[in-house]
Amino acid sequence: xTRAKVTAPGLKxxxxxxGLLAWAALGLPGISVADDVxxxxxxxxxxxxxxxxxxxxxxxMAISETGSVQAEKLAIEQINxxxxxxxxxxxxxxxxxxxxxxxxxxKARKLLVNDKVATVFxxxxxxxxxxxxxxxxxxxxxxxxxxxxxxxxxxxxxIYTGQEATQQILASIDWVVKEKGAKTFYLLGSDxxxxxxxxxxARKHIEKKGLKVVGxxxxxxxxxxxxxxxxxxxxxxxxxxFASVVGxxxxxxxxxxxxxxxxxxxxxxxxxTISVTEDEILGxxxxxxxxxxxxxxxxxSLENPNNEAFVKAFKERWGDDIVIGDVTQAAYxxxxxxxxxxxxxxxxxxDKIREVFPGIELKTAPEGYVRIHENHHLWSKARIGQxxxxxxxxxxxxxxxxxxPDPFPEGYK
Amino acid sequence: xxxxxxxxxxMSIFAMQGFAGLSLFSIxxxxxxxxxxxxxxxxxxxxxHGEFMILGAYTTYLTAGLFETVMPGLYGIYFFVAxxxxxxxxxxxxxxxxWLMIRHLYHRPLDTxxxxxxxxxxxxxxYRSVFGAREVGVSLPDxxxxxxxxTDLVEIPINGLIVMVLTLVIAxxxxxxxxxxxxxxxxxxxxxxxxxxEAVGIDTGKVDRITFALGCGIAGxxxxxxTMIGSTGPTSGQLYIVDTFLVVVFGGAxxxxxxxxxxxxxxxxxxxxxxxxxxxxAKVLTxxxxxxxxxxxxQGLFALKVRR
Numbered sequence: 254x255t256r257a258k259v260t261a262p263g264l265k266x267x268x269x270x271x272g273l274l275a276w277a278a279l280g281l282p283g284i285s286v287a288d289d290v291x292x293x294x295x296x297x298x299x300x301x302x303x304x305x306x307x308x309x310x311x312x313x314m315a316i317s318e319t320g321s322v323q324a325e326k327l328a329i330e331q332i333n334x335x336x337x338x339x340x341x342x343x344x345x346x347x348x349x350x351x352x353x354x355x356x357x358x359x360k361a362r363k364l365l366v367n368d369k370v371a372t373v374f375x376x377x378x379x380x381x382x383x384x385x386x387x388x389x390x391x392x393x394x395x396x397x398x399x400x401x402x403x404x405x406x407x408x409x410x411x412i413y414t415g416q417e418a419t420q421q422i423l424a425s426i427d428w429v430v431k432e433k434g435a436k437t438f439y440l441l442g443s444d445x446x447x448x449x450x451x452x453x454x455a456r457k458h459i460e461k462k463g464l465k466v467v468g469x470x471x472x473x474x475x476x477x478x479x480x481x482x483x484x485x486x487x488x489x490x491x492x493x494x495f496a497s498v499v500g501x502x503x504x505x506x507x508x509x510x511x512x513x514x515x516x517x518x519x520x521x522x523x524x525x526t527i528s529v530t531e532d533e534i535l536g537x538x539x540x541x542x543x544x545x546x547x548x549x550x551x552x553x554s555l556e557n558p559n560n561e562a563f564v565k566a567f568k569e570r571w572g573d574d575i576v577i578g579d580v581t582q583a584a585y586x587x588x589x590x591x592x593x594x595x596x597x598x599x600x601x602x603x604d605k606i607r608e609v610f611p612g613i614e615l616k617t618a619p620e621g622y623v624r625i626h627e628n629h630h631l632w633s634k635a636r637i638g639q640x641x642x643x644x645x646x647x648x649x650x651x652x653x654x655x656x657x658p659d660p661f662p663e664g665y666k
Numbered sequence: 667x668x669x670x671x672x673x674x675x676x677m678s679i680f681a682m683q684g685f686a687g688l689s690l691f692s693i694x695x696x697x698x699x700x701x702x703x704x705x706x707x708x709x710x711x712x713x714x715h716g717e718f719m720i721l722g723a724y725t726t727y728l729t730a731g732l733f734e735t736v737m738p739g740l741y742g743i744y745f746f747v748a749x750x751x752x753x754x755x756x757x758x759x760x761x762x763x764x765w766l767m768i769r770h771l772y773h774r775p776l777d778t779x780x781x782x783x784x785x786x787x788x789x790x791x792x793y794r795s796v797f798g799a800r801e802v803g804v805s806l807p808d809x810x811x812x813x814x815x816x817t818d819l820v821e822i823p824i825n826g827l828i829v830m831v832l833t834l835v836i837a838x839x840x841x842x843x844x845x846x847x848x849x850x851x852x853x854x855x856x857x858x859x860x861x862x863x864e865a866v867g868i869d870t871g872k873v874d875r876i877t878f879a880l881g882c883g884i885a886g887x888x889x890x891x892x893t894m895i896g897s898t899g900p901t902s903g904q905l906y907i908v909d910t911f912l913v914v915v916f917g918g919a920x921x922x923x924x925x926x927x928x929x930x931x932x933x934x935x936x937x938x939x940x941x942x943x944x945x946x947x948a949k950v951l952t953x954x955x956x957x958x959x960x961x962x963x964x965q966g967l968f969a970l971k972v973r974r
Contacts, residue, residue, distance in 0.1 A: 311791065313901045315799040444946045472945035475905045477896045478693070480686035480826075481940035481948075487682075487819060488675060501905055504801060504897030512823035512895075514813035536801025536897050541811070 290339055290600045293393075296369040297601050302341040304329070304588075305348065305364035307375030307385070312352025313500070318377045320532055321399050321584035322347070323571050325374045328588035331566065338592045339599070346370060354384035361385040365392040371601045372397065374587040377580070379403060379447055386411070395603050397587030400580050401527070401549070403450035404660040409607060412590060413630045414623075415583040416550050417660045418451050421527050424635035424652050425548030426458050429493055429525055432650070437467045439491035439522070441482060441498060444471035448497035451527060454662060455495055467491050472498070477505040483513045486522065496526040503533050507541045517640075518544030530578025531644060539644040549579040551620040552638045552646040563619035576644065582619050589615055590625065622655070630658030678819035679941070687937035689826035692833035694929035696891060697906050698913040699840060700884035702925040705914055707857050708877055710768055711775055713782040715910060716903025717789035718882045721759060722752030722889030723898040724797060727804045734805075742807045749832075749890045756886025757879040764878040769871065786903070793900040801899035810894065825894040832891055836884060837926065843880075844922065853877055857920070916956050918966030928967050932956065 296303035306325050308318040329343045337343060346368050348360040357376065364370045365388065373389075374397045376382045382398055389396050389410040396411045404417035429435040438459050442448025448471065456466050467489045470482050479502075486494060498506045510517070510524075517524050524545040531553050534542055553564060553576060563585065567577055591606075594613050598605040614624040624632040632655040638646025697719070704712045712718075729748035733741050763785065771778045810828065813821040844850040855863040856870050864870050889903075896902065917928030932952060939948035960966070 310799070311794070313904065315794065316801055316899050316901075319799045470944055473949055476945060476949075477892075477905055478686075478690055478937075478940075480689065481683065481937050482945065484679065484682045484686060485941065488679060501801070501897035501899060501902050505895055508811075508825075508895055509823070511811055512813055512825050514815060514821035514823070532800065534803075536803055536899060538803035538805055540805065 291371075291602065292600075293602050293604075294369060295371045295601050297341065297371060300341055301344050302338060302601060303344050303346060303368060303370045304591075305361075305368065305370040305373040305375065306345050307348050307350055307357065307360055307364060307373055308377060309350045309352040309381075310347075311349055314350075314352040314377055314381075316500070316536075317532065317580070318350075320578060320581035321375075321377060323575075324399075324567070324577075324581045324585035325588060327567060327570050328585050330570070332588055332592055338595050339601070343588070350376070350381055354380050357381040358384045358388050361388040361394070361396075362392070365389070365394040370394075371595075372591050372603075374399075374584065374591075376400070380445075382406075382411070393603050395591075395606065397584075397591060399584035399587060401583075403447045404662070405450065407628050407630075407660050409629070410603075411629060412587070412610070412625065413658075413660075414586045414590065415580060415631075416633065416635070417630055417658050418447075418454050419659045419662050420550070420630075420633065420635055420656045421548050422451060422455050423458055424656060425525055425527070425546075425637055426455060426462075426495075428637055428650050429523065429546075430462060430464065433492070433520070433523055435464070435492040435523065437465045437489075437491045438493045438495050439467055439486055439489060440469040440495045441486075442471050442528075443476075443497065443499045443502055444473050448499070448528075451497050452495070457664060472502065474500060474502065476502050479506045479509045480513070483510055483515070487513070487515070491522050494522050494524045496524060497528045498526075499528050501536075503529060504537050507537045507545075511541045516544070517542065520544065529640070530580065531576040531646065532578040532581070534640065534644040535576060539640065539642045542640045543642045545640045546649070547638050547640065547646060548635065549638065549646075550633045550636055551579045551582040552636065552648055553577045554638070554645050555620065555636075555648060557619075557621055559617050559621065560619040586615060586618055586623060586631075589617070590623075594625075624655070626658050628658060628660055630660055632657060674817075675819065678817065681816075681820050683937060683941050685822060685826065687934045689823070689829060690933035690937050691930050692826075692830040693892070693895070694909065694913050694933050695837060695926055696829065696833045696884075696888040697910045698917075698925050698929055699836065699922070700881040700888065701910050702881075702914050702917070702919070702922055703840070703884070704878055704881035706920045706922065706925070707853060708772075708874060708881075709775060710772075710878070711779040711782065712881070713779060713907070714763075714786035714789060714903075715885055716905070716907040717786045717793075718756045718760065718885035718903075719889030719892065719906060720793065720898065720900070720903040721756050721789070722749075722886030723804065723893050723902065724793065724802075725752040725755045725886065726890040726893045727797075727802050727898055730804055730806075742809065745807065745810065745890075749887050752886040752890035753883040754886075756889070757883030760882025761875055761879040763882075764875045768878060769874065772874070790900045790903075797900070799900060801897050801902070804893040804898055806894060828894065829891050832887070836887065840884070840922065849873075849876070912953075912956060916960065916966055918968040921966075921968035924966055924968030931967075 291297040308322045309315050333342050350357040372395045376398050377400050379402050398411050399414050401415040401421055440452040526547050529547050594606045597609045610625050611627040616622055626632055635652045635656050637650040638648050641647055701715045704710050726748040733744035813823045815821045852868050852873050856873050913929045917924030936952045939951055
């Protein structure tokens with residue numbers, strides 16, 4: 254391991270005195286510029302700050318991640334129009350994770366090590382987040398992660414702006430039990446960690462109430478044939494289908510459900526999903542999913558001044574026929590939360606920002622109001638919307654109070 | 667396992683599962699026929715098969731839009747026009763691809779594999795640039811999305827029936843074309859002995875091009891039909907490609923009859939097991955059985971006896 258020990262004399266021998274001087278001189282600008290706001294050599298100048306956007310814009314996840322990229326860019330542009338962060342304009346460097354998890358890790362390293370970005374907004378799937386996590390922890394970067402996810406994670410280097418599983422699931426099950434008198438549930442999901450963990454949480458909650466899960470079923474990602482499970486559902490006659498099918502499978506599932514004569518508007522059975530946002534409905538078709546209930550924290554149809562302004566700005570920027578789903582809104586929160594934290598800390602240093610995180614709030618959030626919890630997730634409301642034929646959700650319920658994020662629920666510690 | 671259900675319920679299960687199996691069978695056949703023609707008859711491993719299917723799906727999407735705005739009165743039947751256009755679009759693209767790329771790579775199966783895989787990436791990105799990264803929703807006339815209620819429990823999806831009929835029609839047409847027409851005789855001659863076929867005056871280049879185009883065209887029709895049951899996005903084709911190859915290889919690459927037999931076996935096995943096991947386990951078991959049989963019988967279920 255002698256090679257690893259490059260001591261000062263060793264460096265001198267390799268570079269010579271002139272080289273060492275040049276090396277020191279190169280290192281200097283990073284230190285000399287505004288020492289107080291940036292003591293760790295981030296790409297911050299007197300009037301700009303560089304941040305990273307890391308999503309898949311090619312490959313199978315591009316379908317889902319496009320909205321997040323658009324939201325993050327919009328937020329950055331709006332912040333710049335208001336004068337930037339600590340008087341510095343935000344410049345973003347966008348990298349493509351290409352729906353490939355090792356690529357995500359590699360690009361994260363590039364953003365943090367080569368570009369020295371102050372923060373990164375990105376990732377969508379849990380798999381991509383897990384892939385970049387060691388990189389962010391090694392180089393002490395900060396990632397703003399927008400997707401609702403399974404929980405069971407709390408990194409000092411990630412802010413989770415979407416719901417973790419309990420926020421999404423508990424209130425919605427309480428609601429169908431109370432409002433719709435549901436007694437039996439059929440749990441159905443794609444076969445990977447998020448649906449499985451979500452259903453585990455759901456099952457525990459259902460059984461705690463003394464109600465019954467009559468079926469639990471998983472299909473491989475990309476599965477396109479749901480006839481068998483639809484037959485099983487017809488036979489078991491559950492009150493509620495609790496669905497967490499994702500991606501292209503979603504389209505197949507809802508089309509086949511309709512074709513098999515299950516009309517969701519009759520609510521027999523009622524369908525409650527945690528995976529279909531307005532984005533997914535574009536592909537499924539409003540007429541095929543009409544009547545289903547979704548549990549999210551944000552719907553495009555939310556009526557409040559923040560959201561109206563957000564939807565208007567989003568459409569002006571990205572086109573009139575665009576729709577905004579839950580994750581897109583959560584992605585939009587990222588740059589704003591970062592701005593608030595930087596301004597409170599008075600510095601771009603990740604360590605200083607981390608100290609001020611708990612309690613950072615956003616009164617201008619399209620979903621209403623959010624606040625960062627000590628566990629790096631957001632306090633936010635849970636809402637239930639009913640899918641309409643035009644592809645929008647009608648909000649039928651929202652929790653009165655903000656729900657506390659609980660990434661490590663009882664029984665999982 | 668059966669104790670929870672009453673007798674009529676059990677009867678309904680079998681009826682519905684039987685139908686589910688049959689509709690899976692027709693989907694497999696529809697998906698695999700085009701590939702069986704290209705892979706089986708020409709020896710070209712077409713990794714872009716799924717993308718040709720999605721071209722058909724996008725054609726359907728565009729046709730739906732066109733009918734909705736220009737001739738709303740005829741909207742109820744647009745689907746049949748769309749299928750025809752899907753065939754034309756995919757076949758034309760197939761012809762172009764054969765001329766530009768495939769014909770330079772005959773007898774180099776691994777190179778065609780790479781080249782068509784590259785083609786699939788190019789097509790995916792092209793769809794993404796033209797139609798956007800998000801999935802598009804292909805709307806269907808109401809009558810196609812309904813179901814026929816036979817009893818309380820048994821409901822037959824109309825789109826399942828349409829796929830079945832379509833599969834039957836296309837399979838029959840392919841059969842007639844391959845085994846009862848002069849052109850089919852030429853194709854078979856080229857498959858069995860290319861130099862000899864050339865020697866008796868068959869334009870093998872042209873036969874190749876048309877065969878490839880035909881395979882792609884059928885993929886396009888399959889893609890159009892699948893808008894009824896699945897998603898339409900730049901990468902949706904990838905959802906089908908594995909199953910398609912599975913069916914063709916299991917059936918014995920050179921035999922169209924083998925493709926049909928294998929589609930039947932796999933679909934029935936899968937849908938029966940899906941009912942009693944979980945979805946993922948059913949898939950695992952199906953793949954295991956197929957791998958097992960292929961180990962014992964590498965040439966697939968039906969093998970054509972030809973002199974190499």
